Amino acid sequence: xxxxxxxxxxxxxxxxxxxxxxxxxxxxxxxxxxxxxxxxxxxxxxxxxxxxxxxxxxxxxxxxxxxxxxxxxxxxxxxxxxxxxxxxxxxxxxxxxxxxxxxxxxxxxxxxxxxxxxxxxxxxxxxxxxxxxxxxxxxxxxxxxxxxxxxxxxxxxxxxxxxxxxxxxxxxxxxxxxxxxxxxxxxxxxxxxxxxxxxxxxxxxxxxxxxxxxxxxxxxxxxxxxxxxxxxxxxxxxxxxxxxxxxxxxxxxxxxxxxxxxxxxxxxxxxxxxxxxxxxxxxxxxxxxxxxxxxxxxxxxxxxxxxxxxxxxxxxxxxxxxxxxxxxxxxxxxxxxxxxxxxxxxxxxxxxxxxxxxxxxxxxxxxxxxxxxxxxxxxxxxxxxxxxxxxxxxxxxxxxxxxxxxxxxxxxxxxxxxxxxxxxxxxxxxxxxxxxxxxxxxxxxxxxxxxxxxxxxxxxxxxxxxxxxxxxxxxxx
Numbered sequence: 001x002x003x004x005x006x007x008x009x010x011x012x013x014x015x016x017x018x019x020x021x022x023x024x025x026x027x028x029x030x031x032x033x034x035x036x037x038x039x040x041x042x043x044x045x046x047x048x049x050x051x052x053x054x055x056x057x058x059x060x061x062x063x064x065x066x067x068x069x070x071x072x073x074x075x076x077x078x079x080x081x082x083x084x085x086x087x088x089x090x091x092x093x094x095x096x097x098x099x100x101x102x103x104x105x106x107x108x109x110x111x112x113x114x115x116x117x118x119x120x121x122x123x124x125x126x127x128x129x130x131x132x133x134x135x136x137x138x139x140x141x142x143x144x145x146x147x148x149x150x151x152x153x154x155x156x157x158x159x160x161x162x163x164x165x166x167x168x169x170x171x172x173x174x175x176x177x178x179x180x181x182x183x184x185x186x187x188x189x190x191x192x193x194x195x196x197x198x199x200x201x202x203x204x205x206x207x208x209x210x211x212x213x214x215x216x217x218x219x220x221x222x223x224x225x226x227x228x229x230x231x232x233x234x235x236x237x238x239x240x241x242x243x244x245x246x247x248x249x250x251x252x253x254x255x256x257x258x259x260x261x262x263x264x265x266x267x268x269x270x271x272x273x274x275x276x277x278x279x280x281x282x283x284x285x286x287x288x289x290x291x292x293x294x295x296x297x298x299x300x301x302x303x304x305x306x307x308x309x310x311x312x313x314x315x316x317x318x319x320x321x322x323x324x325x326x327x328x329x330x331x332x333x334x335x336x337x338x339x340x341x342x343x344x345x346x347x348x349x350x351x352x353x354x355x356x357x358x359x360x361x362x363x364x365x366x367x368x369x370x371x372x373x374x375x376x377x378x379x380x381x382x383x384x385x386x387x388x389x390x391x392x393x394x395x396x397x398x399x400x401x402x403x404x405x406x407x408x409x410x411x412x413x414x415x416x417x418x419x420x421x422x423x424x425x426x427x428x429x430x431x432x433x434x435x436x437x438x439x440x441x442x443x444x445x446x447x448x449x450x451x452x453x454x455x456x457x458x459x460x461x462x463x464x465x466x467x468x469x470x471x472x473x474x475x476x477x
Contacts, residue, residue, distance in 0.1 A: 034058030289356035
């Protein structure tokens with residue numbers, strides 16, 4: 001094997017953590033280097049190349065991204081190639097180890113790495129969120145994680161044990177700033193604690209030496225379990241497999257046709273949307289969140305929720321941990337729950353409700369790129385034979401699964417190629433596949449590459465589709 005091939009096959013030890021978006025900014029944890037994403041054309045789509053930033057560029061760019069634009073323009077025009085940390089034109093849309101920024105349920109007052117540490121509070125130590133938080137902190141957190149989930153974290157901003165990037169924990173705050181600057185960034189402190197703030201269900205406490213900020217502390221209180229009834233059904237689905245019992249219980253509340261959407265060829269997130277306003281979002285065969293439009297939902301149990309007033313929902317969900325206009329955030333059973341009301345009136349009725357696993361985002365405006373069987377077939381690749389979604393696909397007419405060592409490696413459509421995408425006609429032709437320009441094309445075959453695998457459309461006569469194969473392996477010529 002050549003040295004070039006050996007380097008290409010060697011696992012990449014780097015881990016890229018996205019801290020902010022628009023533009024994408026973050027840290028590669030094995031080196032501690034900060035980066036910014038610069039959009040690059042890749043085939044029929046685009047993805048970010050990642051370029052290294054100096055610590056000052058990164059800290060200032062979290063507080064205000066606009067000054068980064070000239071540097072990003074130079075990178076886009078071909079400059080600073082020596083600072084390129086990742087290139088999406090090398091065969092992958094994003095780095096192998098990639099932890100994306102999540103959209104939060106309520107508007108946040110600041111950007112910064114602290115949000116990763118907020119999400120790690122109270123989760124098992126082997127949870128990906130806890131591992132990301134430890135990687136970001138390096139060896140600076142004095143609390144021994146042990147075996148139990150952590151509910152506190154301390155970040156020194158000065159001294160030998162200081163956090164690796166103190167100015168990036170909370171954008172706009174650096175070691176030594178005074179109370180006035182802290183309050184300008186974080187807002188008014190809690191009424192009961194002059195140097196404490198409630199943020200997303202956690203308490204942030206600022207420690208000073210005189211008037212100079214020297215440390216930040218996080219803590220989270222234990223949260224209640226899920227309530228009974230329809231709210232308990234909605235809270236049970238996030239984190240559970242698609243087509244499992246908890247998923248089916250929520251699906252039973254929905255009405256009308258269901259469509260399963262992808263947001264793009266380089267993204268694994270899915271939207272499962274019913275006509276009456278019930279939605280689920282997930283990835284890789286796991287449901288991450290549920291959203292219900294209570295103004296259009298027709299199931300009697302959901303209609304009862306639509307009649308509930310703010311005080312009635314407070315009885316079921318507890319006191320909110322955050323409020324933004326007519327929207328309130330609750331935290332229970334390992335989930336974030338956001339309830340939207342018609343207005344800020346104390347007796348207002350609920351209009352929508354969203355539930356998401358803590359540490360995940362729930363897209364408000366999901367880009368509906370393509371829908372149909374393709375989104376499901378890509379998602380079952382790599383799943384075990386006993387996964388509920390695999391069992392569901394196995395039961396579809398005209399669909400056959402190939403397994404290797406108990407995992408799905410290919411999905412074959414021989415009798416019903418029109419199942420690939422919604423809107424395809426019976427007996428579709430190659431021109432009926434709306435996936436853009438194929439990556440490769442021959443007299444009988446077209447192939448497209450996606451983040452999870454490959455799609456191969458075969459035609460014996462060169463026109464009419466005879467078979468579609470969705471597979472983990474690049475099709476041979």
